Amino acid sequence: MDWIPYRDIAYNGLWKNNQALVALLGLCPLLAVSNSVVNSFGLGLATTVALVLSNVIVSLIRRQVSHEVRLPVYVLVIAANVTIIDLLMNAFFHDLHKILGIFIPLIVTNCAIMGRAEAYASKNTVDKALADGLFMGLGFSLVLVALGGIRELIGTGHLFGRADLMFGDIAKHWSIEVFHDYEGLLLAILPPGAFIGLGLIIAFKNVIDARVNDR
């Protein structure tokens, strides 16, 4: 089996064409939810699942859907997809749904899913579309968690607060107090903190890319 296309897919998703850092897609949920590591992890997880599913379906139907109506069809696929995930989770993983429930409607506002459907899944085979969805989702999640970590750390001086919401009672004591006697910087938790934090992460990525290019 030829692994090179998959390596490229992974590199694209995680770094080169990272949806949050390069394509700047999906900013609405990204900026809104990334105020703690746990919240970011939840949204990242839900987004990755939705991306994989929608990519697979769009790739499966790519020959049947004519060019003119492809966008409304993708919207239908994504909306139906997310609604069904929401219902199934509510029925079978009720406790998890109570936590991730608020994130699921936010996924619909994530244009990265539409973007991948149009730019990749509609032109590639199912296996590659699946890999693309997975790595784009992971790349998005990594940025989310990094941003969530920065904002939580600067905003509250803690990390992994309220992890028990996601991982159950064993995670009750995961919260780490990084700075002692720290008053917290509210700006980092509020929306401007999200913009500033994302800007810094993008700048950081550009610096690394520039260094690599110079060599």
Next chain:
Amino acid sequence: MNLTIKTMASAATILGLFSLLGIGLVTLVHHATESRIAENQRLTMLNSLQNLIPTGTYDNDMLADVMVISDSSLGPKSITVHRARHFGKPVAAVFSTIAPDGYGGDIHLLVGVKADGGILGVRVLEHKETPGLGDFIDETKSNWILGFNGLFLGNPPEKQWKVKRDGGVFDQFTGATITPRAVVKAVRNTLDYFNNHRNALFTLSPPSDDD
């Protein structure tokens, strides 16, 4: 010309088929999961009720001992009241109050009121407030909501059942005034309704006792 019409027709057919398929799938899953979701919500409800009213202080089945009320002061939707009794005597009423004016729409609350009009406790069941800003009303995020415990209309005085920014006594959080304002208002209206309808709320026998 004919070709254009043909393309249009086939595009419309594809779109129509996918719409039907999408609706069909969602409907199917909705039907398949409906009863399970309802059961989950019933259990969650029972849990929340037991969370508010200490076990042992009542001996009836609160999930069955319900009445539905509707009053303009409590918003446009009718709300459910669960009643706790001990040997038939009223212990508390738990209102499924909806605060309609949250930042993200309806905030579903449980307001437990003791027979003497004091608050047993308030809990948020469901809300769409901004994560990280308005969601401190959730017991799992902060203990703000526990501040209602033991209060009644008169303590604080009715005029001060407001958030601090509006001249009342309840804390608001930075960046989120709308959310606590909606909750405080809904709780005040619920207490008000309770005080005005106390007897009717408890004297009506539950439907299951009817012949």
